[in-house]
Each structure stands twice: as C-alpha cells, then as structure tokens.
Amino acid sequence: MGDILVIDDERDIRELISDILVDEGYTTRLAGDSDACMREINNDPPDLMILDIWLKDSRMDGIDILKATRRDNPDIPVVIISGHGNIEIAVAAVKQGAYDFIEKPFNIDQLMVVISRAMEASRLRRENANLKVTDATSSVMFGSSSSFKTLKSQLDKVTRTNGRIMLTGPAGSGKEVAARYIHANSDRAADPFVTVNSASIEPERMEEVLFGRETLERGHEPGLLEQAHGGILFFDEIADMPLGTQSKILRVLVDQQFQRVGGADKVRVDLRVISSTNKDLQQEIEEGRFREELYHRLNVVPISVPSLETRREDIPELALHFIADFNKSQGLPLRALSDESVALLQTMRWPGNVRQLKNVIERILILGPENGAVEAAELPSNEGSSSDDGGIGLSSNLATLPLREARELFEREYLMTQINRFGGNISRTANFVGMERSALHRKLKSLNVVTSSKSGARVAEIDEGDEI
Numbered sequence: 331m332g333d334i335l336v337i338d339d340e341r342d343i344r345e346l347i348s349d350i351l352v353d354e355g356y357t358t359r360l361a362g363d364s365d366a367c368m369r370e371i372n373n374d375p376p377d378l379m380i381l382d383i384w385l386k387d388s389r390m391d392g393i394d395i396l397k398a399t400r401r402d403n404p405d406i407p408v409v410i411i412s413g414h415g416n417i418e419i420a421v422a423a424v425k426q427g428a429y430d431f432i433e434k435p436f437n438i439d440q441l442m443v444v445i446s447r448a449m450e451a452s453r454l455r456r457e458n459a460n461l462k463v464t465d466a467t468s469s470v471m472f473g474s475s476s477s478f479k480t481l482k483s484q485l486d487k488v489t490r491t492n493g494r495i496m497l498t499g500p501a502g503s504g505k506e507v508a509a510r511y512i513h514a515n516s517d518r519a520a521d522p523f524v525t526v527n528s529a530s531i532e533p534e535r536m537e538e539v540l541f542g543r544e545t546l547e548r549g550h551e552p553g554l555l556e557q558a559h560g561g562i563l564f565f566d567e568i569a570d571m572p573l574g575t576q577s578k579i580l581r582v583l584v585d586q587q588f589q590r591v592g593g594a595d596k597v598r599v600d601l602r603v604i605s606s607t608n609k610d611l612q613q614e615i616e617e618g619r620f621r622e623e624l625y626h627r628l629n630v631v632p633i634s635v636p637s638l639e640t641r642r643e644d645i646p647e648l649a650l651h652f653i654a655d656f657n658k659s660q661g662l663p664l665r666a667l668s669d670e671s672v673a674l675l676q677t678m679r680w681p682g683n684v685r686q687l688k689n690v691i692e693r694i695l696i697l698g699p700e701n702g703a704v705e706a707a708e709l710p711s712n713e714g715s716s717s718d719d720g721g722i723g724l725s726s727n728l729a730t731l732p733l734r735e736a737r738e739l740f741e742r743e744y745l746m747t748q749i750n751r752f753g754g755n756i757s758r759t760a761n762f763v764g765m766e767r768s769a770l771h772r773k774l775k776s777l778n779v780v781t782s783s784k785s786g787a788r789v790a791e792i793d794e795g796d797e798i
Contacts, residue, residue, distance in 0.1 A: 334351055335358070335367070335378070337385070347441070348360055364388045375405075378449055378452070379409070380445075402598045404550075404559065407429040408428045408429060432444055475643040475644045477753075494603045495512065498633070501608045505566075513562045518560065523562050525564045540555055565579075569611060569620055573621065637680075668705050742779060744763075745779060779791070
C-alpha cells in the first residue's frame with residue numbers, strides 16, 4: 331500500500347504508530363532523530379512521512395526536516411505530530427507545506443484517516459501534474475527511410491545517458507516525438523516528462539510557471555521544474571524564451587537548484603534537459619536574442635530532426651499509422667490508401683511536415699466515406715502550395731513557356747519529384763516511371779539533375795555548375 335517513515339524521539343510512540351500502520355497493510359521505517367531520518371530519505375525516499383515537531387537531542391527539529399524535505403523531495407507528503415502546546419507551530423508547518431497535523435495523544439481512527447487522505451492526495455497530485463504537462467503526443471516513431479534511420483540511430487545512442495540534447499528541425503517535423511522517444515527508452519521512463527512551451531507562456535509569467543511560487547495565503551505552489559524532478563524537462567522552441575528567464579535557467583543548469591518566486595529556500599532538483607528549436611540559434615545569439623552560454627549548456631549533443639521533404643519514403647507508413655491512431659482514439663473509419671493517393675501524398679509539398687500530414691489525414695477521415703480506400707480525389711488539391719498548381723511539387727508556369735522548354739522543365743521537375751519520393755533510389759524510380767535504369771541516368775545527366783546526401787537521405791537537385 332505504501333512505505334511510511336515514522337520520525338519521533340519517543341520509542342514507544344514511533345513503535346506504536348508503526349504497529350498500527352503495519353496492521354493496516356503499510357510498510358514502515360523508523361527514525362529517532364534527524365540524522366537517522368535524513369539517511370532514510372537519502373537512501374530511499376518514502377511515500378509518506380509522519381514527523382514529530384520536537385526531536386530531543388537532535389541536530390534538526392521537525393520544522394528543519396520539513397523544510398529540507400520540501401526542498402529536496404517535494405512529492406513526499408508530511409504529516410506532523412504535535413503536542414497540545416505546539417498547535418501554533420503545527421499550523422505554521424502546514425503553511426510551509428506539511429499535509430496536516432495530529433495532536434498528541436492521537437486517536438487511531440483519526441490517524442488512519444489523515445494518512446489515507448495524504449496518500450490519496452499525493453497520488454492525485456502526481457496524476458494531475460502529469461495530465462497538465464503531458465499531452466497525447468506519442469513516443470512511438472515510424473519510418474524506414476535513410477534519414478529516419480539516421481535520426482533513430484542517434485536517438486538510441488543518447489537514451490541511456492544524462493547528456494543535454496538540442497533537437498533542431500523545421501516546425502512540425504516531430505521534435506517533441508523525438509524527445510518523448512528518448513524519455514520512453516531512458517532510465518527515467520517511469521518519471522515525469524514535462525514540456526515547457528516557451529512560445530505560449532506569457533513572458534511576465536515564465537518565472538512563476540517554471541520555478542513555482544510561495545505566498546502566505548496559499549503556501550508553496552510547485553512550478554514545472556519541481557514537477558519534472560527525477561525526470562525530463564523539455565524546452566519546446568527554446569529560442570522563444572525571454573532573455574531574463576534564460577539567465578535564470580542557466581543558473582539552474584549549473585547549480586541544479588533554484589528559488590521559488592516569493593520564497594527564500596533553495597529547491598534542489600534532479601532532471602535531464604532536452605531542448606528544441608526551429609531557429610538558427612547562432613544567428614539569434616549574434617542578434618542578441620539568445621544567451622551564448624546557455625546555448626553551449628544546452629547544445630551538448632545536437633541532433634537534427636529531418637523535414638518530411640527528406641523522408642518522403644515514410645509518408646505511406648506515417649499516413650497508415652495516423653489512420654489507425656484516429657480509428658482507435660476517435661472511432662474514425664479505418665481505411666486503406668489507394669496507390670494513386672500514396673503517389674500523390676509522396677509528391678505533395680509539406681511545409682508543415684509530419685504535423686501537417688496528420689492534420690490532412692484527420693480531415694480526410696472526418697469528411698470522407700466510411701468504407702473503401704482513400705482515393706487521390708479526396709486529397710486537398712492545393713495542400714502546402716502557395717499557388718493553384720494541384721499541390722504537387724511541379725512549377726505552375728509551364729503554360730508560359732515554349733513547348734520544348736516546358737517539356738524539359740516538366741521532365742526535370744517530374745523526375746526530381748519521383749527520385750525524392752523514393753529516397754534517391756534510382757532503380758525504384760526507373761521502375762515506377764517505366765524507364766531502363768541506364769536510360770534514366772542519361773536523361774538525368776541531360777537535364778543536369780544529380781543526387782546528393784542531405785540530412786542522411788539522397789535528394790535530387792539541379793547541378794548548378796553544369797547549367798548554362
């Protein structure tokens with residue numbers, strides 16, 4: 331049911347409480363002074379503490395122990411035991427973060443009610459904190475392209491370490507999914523994953539949200555740093571964090587401790603930091619919007635998350651995953667993809683990357699029929715395109731060119747689109763377009779099209795050096 335640490339300088343009292351708790355199904359540990367208490371907490375933090383205010387011949391009294399516990403292990407609920415003459419001190423202890431107090435001599439039924447409520451409140455607080463800081467973003471990653479395999483290989487190398495990670499990549503490419511993948515496969519998987527959305531928190535509230543606050547009226551309210559204790563803190567779009575907060579976060583990274591807003595005590599935390607950005611932080615530093623020292627603290631292991639443009643091979647797998655996920659979570663139709671819709675999905679522009687693809691799939695399932703495969707006609711005609719060119723990665727100015735130039739432009743862009751669709755694989759491209767591989771190579775050479783490595787994938791591009 332739970333592990334409870336009982337601290338009282340009177341042996342009879344702590345053993346009596348222990349016997350009662352054991353009879354109720356709890357496990358207990360006993361301490362007669364502050365040194366024994368702190369050893370027990372440091373060795374293995376209990377689920378709850380029952381703490382006497384006065385500890386005779388002890389280096390720290392109950393209030394000192396309470397403060398240390400609230401600072402270093404804020405999730406442990408503390409129930410204070412108080413003699414009749416110490417009620418005011420007990421009330422003060424509650425204001426400093428104790429769950430409740432019990433007056434000596436205590437009633438057994440009263441003791442059990444307070445303990446059961448404290449344990450339940452602690453459980454609900456943890457669950458609520460997780461709900462507040464955790465959304466439905468999955469930690470499962472899908473793909474088989476070379477750029478995806480490169481990404482996953484890099485992530486697998488860092489999961490078991492405590493090094494700080496900087497995830498870079500365009501908006502919607504899946505940086506948070508990558509961060510959650512690291513968490514799910516790390517030694518901290520059972521501990522919190524807390525997201526700090528730097529762009530959505532008002533600058534004037536950032537410190538309060540991160541560090542929490544202390545007031546006489548409401549006592550201490552933990553911030554996101556405390557909620558992430560033991561787990562991972564994910565700074566989403568770190569470049570949007572106010573400069574003033576950046577300096578304080580830097581101090582937390584150095585000291586692993588901080589002060590709540592309005593508080594005087596230091597709060598120590600154990601957490602791993604992962605950050606993400608879609609901006610060029612070096613440029614942000616040069617323009618005075620980001621602290622260079624913080625950048626070096628966060629950028630210990632830089633990992634690039636590729637755009638959907640460089641992993642077009644993964645689009646069918648991602649689309650089918652989203653269809654299955656929407657069927658499970660929302661009851662939307664479980665539909666297949668026609669060959670034509672797959673080809674069109676792989677050749678459309680996706681400036682919003684994986685997030686945009688997910689939104690398109692959800693829209694199709696909501697508006698489309700209940701049965702049958704998703705057909706090309708159901709796809710948005712101009713998705714990701716700034717012009718009415720059908721949403722395909724081909725130019726819209728063909729009609730303004732002479733036939734020969736238009737044909738050459740069409741062939742170049744068509745073949746580049748297909749090569750990118752198949753991840754730079756010339757054999758698969760040749761098979762799809764209906765050409766011999768050697769003939770395709772000759773055609774690409776005549777069109778000045780070459781393939782090069784980009785973000786771990788083979789990408790078709792124009793050889794500018796050979797153009798006249």
